[in-house]
Amino acid sequence: MDSTMQADFGIRYEPSSDFLHIWGGEVTNGDKGCGTLFSGETLYFSGAGAREVQTKAFNTLTADYIEFYLRIGGNLPDCSGAETRDEGILLEYSVNGGTTWHLIQEMVPSQYRKSKFVHNVLPQTAKSPRTKFRLWQVKHSGAGRDQWAVDEIRIGSYERMRSLQDNFNNHADPVKSGKWLTITEGVRGKYCQARDYTLILANQQNDKSVVTKDLRLQTGDVIQFRINVGCSTQFRLDHPVMLQYSHDGGQTWRLVHEPCYQESDCNGLQTEGTIYYSGPHGSWQNIIIPVSETIAMHPVIFRWWQPGGYAFSFALNDVYIGPPCPENCNRRGTCENNRCICQDGFTGPTCADTSVTQYGLFDWFDNHHDPSNGWRRILGGSLGLKCGVVDHGNALYFSEDGTREAVTKPLNTTFLRMLQFVIKIGGNDGSFSCTDPSNRNEGVIVDYSTDNEITWNVLKMVEPRIYNTTKEFVTLDLPADAKTDHTIIRFWQPLGYGGLGRSEWGIDSVIVGVNETNAKTFYDDFNMMMPDPYKWLQAESAVARSSCQSGGNALEFSRDTGMYKSSLNSAFKVIHGAGV
Numbered sequence: 001m002d003s004t005m006q007a008d009f010g011i012r013y014e015p016s017s018d019f020l021h022i023w024g025g026e027v028t029n030g031d032k033g034c035g036t037l038f039s040g041e042t043l044y045f046s047g048a049g050a051r052e053v054q055t056k057a058f059n060t061l062t063a064d065y066i067e068f069y070l071r072i073g074g075n076l077p078d079c080s081g082a083e084t085r086d087e088g089i090l091l092e093y094s095v096n097g098g099t100t101w102h103l104i105q106e107m108v109p110s111q112y113r114k115s116k117f118v119h120n121v122l123p124q125t126a127k128s129p130r131t132k133f134r135l136w137q138v139k140h141s142g143a144g145r146d147q148w149a150v151d152e153i154r155i156g157s158y159e160r161m162r163s164l165q166d167n168f169n170n171h172a173d174p175v176k177s178g179k180w181l182t183i184t185e186g187v188r189g190k191y192c193q194a195r196d197y198t199l200i201l202a203n204q205q206n207d208k209s210v211v212t213k214d215l216r217l218q219t220g221d222v223i224q225f226r227i228n229v230g231c232s233t234q235f236r237l238d239h240p241v242m243l244q245y246s247h248d249g250g251q252t253w254r255l256v257h258e259p260c261y262q263e264s265d266c267n268g269l270q271t272e273g274t275i276y277y278s279g280p281h282g283s284w285q286n287i288i289i290p291v292s293e294t295i296a297m298h299p300v301i302f303r304w305w306q307p308g309g310y311a312f313s314f315a316l317n318d319v320y321i322g323p324p325c326p327e328n329c330n331r332r333g334t335c336e337n338n339r340c341i342c343q344d345g346f347t348g349p350t351c352a353d354t355s356v357t358q359y360g361l362f363d364w365f366d367n368h369h370d371p372s373n374g375w376r377r378i379l380g381g382s383l384g385l386k387c388g389v390v391d392h393g394n395a396l397y398f399s400e401d402g403t404r405e406a407v408t409k410p411l412n413t414t415f416l417r418m419l420q421f422v423i424k425i426g427g428n429d430g431s432f433s434c435t436d437p438s439n440r441n442e443g444v445i446v447d448y449s450t451d452n453e454i455t456w457n458v459l460k461m462v463e464p465r466i467y468n469t470t471k472e473f474v475t476l477d478l479p480a481d482a483k484t485d486h487t488i489i490r491f492w493q494p495l496g497y498g499g500l501g502r503s504e505w506g507i508d509s510v511i512v513g514v515n516e517t518n519a520k521t522f523y524d525d526f527n528m529m530m531p532d533p534y535k536w537l538q539a540e541s542a543v544a545r546s547s548c549q550s551g552g553n554a555l556e557f558s559r560d561t562g563m564y565k566s567s568l569n570s571a572f573k574v575i576h577g578a579g580v
Contacts, residue, residue: 024051034079034149039184048143052136081146082109163322191315192231202313235279235402243274380404386433395506405492426503437464437503526553
C-alpha cells in the first residue's frame with residue numbers, strides 16, 4: 001500500500017490513482033473555475049449535491065504531513081460566494097474505512113479568498129496502515145455557487161536529507177528523482193546554448209517554482225547552482241527569480257539573503273540579495289552561497305520562485321546543497337559526490353586557476369573606446385564624459401538601467417599597498433545625463449573577494465554628496481587579507497528598493513598598486529611600445545618612440561589634449577648618496 005501521494009491534477013495525472021471518490025467536482029484548466037492555485041489544472045467544486053474528495057487508504061505509519069493549496073470563493077465569475085463559516089471546508093481522516101471521521105483542520109472561507117498553502121502535521125492517531133483523508137464542504141447554496149478548488153495535494157514524510165544533488169541528466173521527470181518536493185510543470189531540456197540537460201520552467205501563466213525536499217544543514221554548508229534567467233542580455237526589474245527558504249514546510253518564505261544597502265544595518269554585508277534578474281543572469285552563472293546559522297538552525301526547504309507570465313522563463317542546472325567541496329571548487333566547477341567536476345580549462349581537486357595573474361591595475365580610461373583588459377566585466381557602464389571630467393579625459397560612466405558594476409580580473413596584490421580612484425556621483429550642472437543623488441542608497445560600494453566572487457568584503461561605501469556633487473579622491477589601504485595573488489575588486493551601485501531612480505556616476509584613475517617593498521634602483525629605456533605600467537604610475541599623453549634625435553626610444557609628450565602632461569614613477573627607495 002502506498003505511503004505517499006502527490007496529486008497535481010496535470011494533464012498526465014490520473015485522479016483514480018489516488019482518490020476513491022470525487023463528488024461535485026472536476027479537474028479544470030487554470031483559466032476556468034477558481035483559476036490557477038499552484039500550477040495548471042485544479043480540482044474544482046461547483047456541483048449541486050455533495051462536494052467532497054476522498055483519498056484511497058494510505059499507509060501513514062511513517063508519514064508526517066498532508067498539504068495542499070486551497071481557494072474558497074472570491075470575486076471570480078465562477079468562484080464566488082461562501083460568505084459564512086458553515087460554507088467552509090473540513091480536512092478529516094479515518095482509520096476504519098470511513099466509518100468515523102476525525103477533524104484535522106477547518107478552513108474558514110474568509111481566509112482563503114486567494115490561493116493559500118495549507119500544511120498540517122499528521123496527529124499520531126492518524127498514523128495507521130490504512131488511513132483515508134477527505135476534504136468536504138459542509139454546506140453550500142446550490143449549483144454554481146460557493147465554489148472552491150484544491151491543488152497539489154501531497155502526503156509525505158520529512159526526510160531531513162543531509163544533501164541534495166541533481167544535474168538533471170538521469171530522470172526524464174525530475175520530480176521522480178526523489179530530490180524535489182514539487183516543480184511547476186518543469187521540463188528537462190537544453191536551454192540557452194547549454195550543452196547538457198537542464199531544468200526549464202517556461203510557457204506557464206502561473207508562478208513558476210522549484211521546491212526542494214527538507215534538508216538538515218549545518219553552518220558552513222553551501223547552496224550551489226547554475227542559473228539562467230530569460231536567456232537575455234536585456235535587464236528587467238520585473239519577473240526575477242528569487243531563492244527563498246522556509247522553516248515551516250512552505251507556509252511562509254523568506255529570501256536566503258535580503259537586499260541590504262547603506263541605509264540599513266547589514267552587519268557588513270552589502271548585497272542585492274538572492275534575487276536573479278535577466279541581463280546579469282541572462283547567461284549561465286555559477287552561484288555559491290554559504291549556509292548561515294539562521295538557515296541551519298531548523299530543518300529547511302528551499303525554492304526558486306518566479307512570478308507568473310508566459311513570456312518569462314528560467315532554467316537551473318548542477319544544483320548541490322550540502323557540505324562544501326574543497327575550496328568550493330573555486331567557483332570553477334560543480335560539486336558532485338564530494339569532489340569537484342571542473343569547467344573546461346581548469347583541473348585539480350579544487351579547480352584552481354594556475355595562470356599568472358596581473359600584478360595590480362592601472363587604468364585612466366584614456367582609450368577612446370574600451371577600458372583596459374584588467375576588467376572581468378563591466379555592466380551598465382561605458383567610457384564617456386556624461387558626468388563631466390571626473391579626473392582627466394574619459395571616465396568609466398554608469399547610467400544604464402539595472403545592474404551597474406565594474407569587476408576586475410583576479411589581481412596579484414600580494415605586495416601592493418593601496419587602492420586609489422577618483423569618483424563622481426551625480427552632476428552639479430543639473431544635466432539629464434548625470435542627475436543629482438537624493439538618498440544614501442545611490443552611493444557606490446567598493447568591495448573585494450579572494451574566493452572568486454563567492455564572498456565579498458566591504459572596503460568602502462562611497463556615500464553620495466547630496467548637495468555638493470563634486471568629485472572625490474579616494475585612497476584606501478588594502479587590508480592584509482586582501483593581499484593575495486587572486487584578489488578581485490568591485491565597484492557597484494545598488495539597484496535600490498522598488499526600482500527607484502538612481503543618479504549616474506563615473507570613476508577614473510583607478511590604481512591598485514604601490515609596492516610594500518620598494519626597489520632600490522630604477523631603469524627604463526622605453527623599448528616597449530607603451531610606458532611600462534609596472535614602472536610608471538602615470539604617463540598622460542605619452543608615447544614611447546624615437547624623438548628629437550634621441551638615438552633610441554624616449555618617452556615623448558606631444559599630443560595636445562588641452563590638459564596637463566605628466567609622468568609619475570612607481571615608488572622606490574632612495575638611498576643616501578644615490579644619483580639620478
